[in-house]
Amino acid sequence: MALFGSSQKRQPSAPVTASATQRSPADRYLGKRFLGKYTVSRFIGEGSNAHVYLALDPANKPVVVKRIKEEAAHSPRFRQFFEAEVKSMRRFNHPYIVRLLDASLDDPLGPCLVLEYIIGVTLEGVLEREKAMEPDRVGRFLGPLSHALYAAQLGGIAHRDLKPANLMVTDYRTDKESVRVMDFGFAGFTSKPHIQLAELTGVGQATACGTPAYVSPEMVRGDSTDARADIYSVGVMLYEMLTGRLPFQQQTLEDLLGAHVRMPPPRFSRIGCGHIPPAVEGVVQIALSKYPSERHPTMKDLCEQFGKAVGWDVWGLTAPAGYSYEAQADADAIDLVPVGEPSSVDPFYDRFVLSDLFEATLPEKLAALKLRGFIEDVHGQVAESEPGLIRVRVDVPPVGADGPRSGSRVLAFLSGVMRTPAIPKNKEPIEIELRMQKHGPNKVVVQVAFRPVRPHLPTDPAVWSERCEAYYSHLRKFVMPEA
Helix, strand or coil, rough: CEEEECCCCCCCCCCCCCCHHHHHCCHHCCCCCCCEEEEEEEEEEEEEEEEEEEEECCCEEEEEEEEEEEHHCCCCCCCHHHHHHHHHHCCCCCEECCCCCEECCCCCCCCCEEEEECEEEHHHHHHHHCCCCHHHHHHHHHHHHHHHHHHHHHHCCCCCCCCCHEEECCCCCCCCCCCEECCCCCCCCECCCCHHHHHHHHHCCCCEEHHHCCCHHHHHHCCCCCCCHHHHHHHHHHHHHHHHHCCCCCCCHHHHHHHHHCCCCCCCHCCCCCCCCCCHHHHHHHHCCCCCCCCCCCHHHHHHHHHHCCCCCCCHHCCCCCCCCCHHHHHHHCCCCCCCCCCCCCCHHHCCCEEEEEEECHHHHHHHHHHHHHHHHCCCEEEEEEEEEEEEEEEECCCCCCCCCCCCCCHHHHHHHHHCCCCCCCCCCCECCCCCECCCCCCCEEEEEEEECEEECCCCHHHHHHHHHHHHHHHHHHHHHCC
């Protein structure tokens, strides 16, 4: 996923040459082996998060290696995102996506993804050559794209950065012309609520992901998103393929994002494209609606409507042979990590880990407000906020209460002897861990766990349990007022 800041103006892609490769700062990996078996043969290019290489597997078949950039890999939340998304993409397999073959966080050459190598040209490259396309031709691209995104939606996954550069056109200009979706490796879980740190603390600004020319209004607004955000991005690409231009062409980032939120896209007749059938334009305009509830509910619905508008079964005639959508739908089941199970590593610590599971009926935006109210009311500190996970610490001692952490051991010892203990008995800090997963449009399943914060382990299980129960009751009153 790319952060806002990418230019909406398409730049021609420079061909990869030997001299360009030599000038690249990433050429130090040429000839080296990722994961001990993928030998790099050529530098292809770079994206916002990775350098991209062509490599050969042990059978001398080409693959693509994406070596994650240092600045991305060193992000505190990178490991969690990487592991979760790799797990998801290994589970999600579809004939119209570029498959994830291998991955590693701990390879000596750096964290990397190994992807299927596809021969083709990006849709971005096609649009640079051809500008506008006839509706029938657009349908040939839309069908495979719709099947891939529909399967992702059933699996609780949204791409969140759909754009022509992320679609590979195969068998270009032949009767087998088709599309494969790329860069699903860092997609987003639609089943896991993401309440950002800024929403919980009121400090800083909530961020959004995507490419400005194709980003959905709800992502700009900071609202919760699901697969219908991808439908909006597809609407932008349909508009571009049919008319040869983007629906919004504002020159500054602020004006462009504002247009996505507030301005209707120009009618085809006003930009010299009155020859396109009104029914085709109608499908595009619905996809570009400002609110998700006004768009097609799924990519299957959009594709079927587009097929009716162009007069042929776009969905049916592009369906991948033998693919089962029922199997993918099973991947959207509730899958919360058990947090109260003994680890057998530290039985004394484990006896103080308490957990419970409950269901709250509220949309994601309201959940953010209620959780922020709870955190402020108990004077908590947010330790972590990621998709599907929030950690809050309460009863935390003041900064510096633990004394010096470096320097002279003698001074540290004297400081510890002379000062009053910072944490009274039975007032040890508590970490409240919330793991959340959506269960329907306005329901969230929450698994809550209470953990000690090392090194301040409690000594009285009865008092510890009583304190945790009090915080749990308080949390439920905020999230579930009837409780």
